[in-house]
Amino acid sequence: MTKLQPKLTSGPGAMAKALGITRLHNAMSLVADDVWIEDQGVIIPEDNIVSAPRVGVDYAGEDALKPWRFYIADNMFVSKKVKSK
Template identity: 50%
Template sequence: MDQKHGNGTQKGKKIPLEAYRLSDPVDRARFFLGKRLVVETTEGRVSGLICETEAYGGAEDRACHGFGNRKTRRNWVLFEEGGIAYVYLCYGMHYLLNFVLGPKGIPLAVLIRAVWIIEGRSLVQLRRKGVDPKNWANGPGRVTQALGIDGSFNGLSLVGDRIWVEETGLVVPEKELEIGSRVGVDYAGDWAKMPWRFRWIGAQNHCLF
């Protein structure tokens, strides 16, 4: 990843709202790789290095919940101004976490597909009992389970005190960046083939926290 995708903030500083209000979800999906996602619950704090994301590109994107500008009780958060969490239940089983982007009224988002746990490991071990640590949060449903994210996070600010993202100072090497099509959206036709999934291979080797 080129240095230009960084925002120049200091390590440990919260990513500001302005970073969520840009309108290019593909750029933002790459931008959030290597950032630290932090979640506070009554059980404790857990954080992880974001290592896989997917971009969702608005009303014309057939894979996006906001396709055709259809607003529902489920997806209304997606149409709000960037900088809040869009959390929904997938197949009635798993909560998925998205970062809402752009200006109000345009459904743009980045799905957080995987993180590498770097804080609160004992708590995650309880939440993901019997699971190998390398598989604690290597899928979007596993991310929310490991971090303790449920429907109560839907619509929360991403610069608040329950969920936020921090700068790490890390830059993803191009040789460790895998780009592919999005997962589980075959119904979207050609849009399913868009190379909008970004994965940092070997992210755990950079977790010097």
């Protein structure tokens, strides 16, 4: 994407596309120089982190209800907000 848009994080595919990640990156090491995860020292207060069930994984049975989706409360880039518990 050339412009910051709320759709940026509407799902893993959109996020990968925005970051320029393709299938050519499959199995690449995250500790090498090609792709990496960078810590920029941003600290999110724990009470601002929402844990909710993932969206669109009904096929996962009872695991679909597990709170394995995390996002920052009131973040405009969250595709579907779920009330936190």
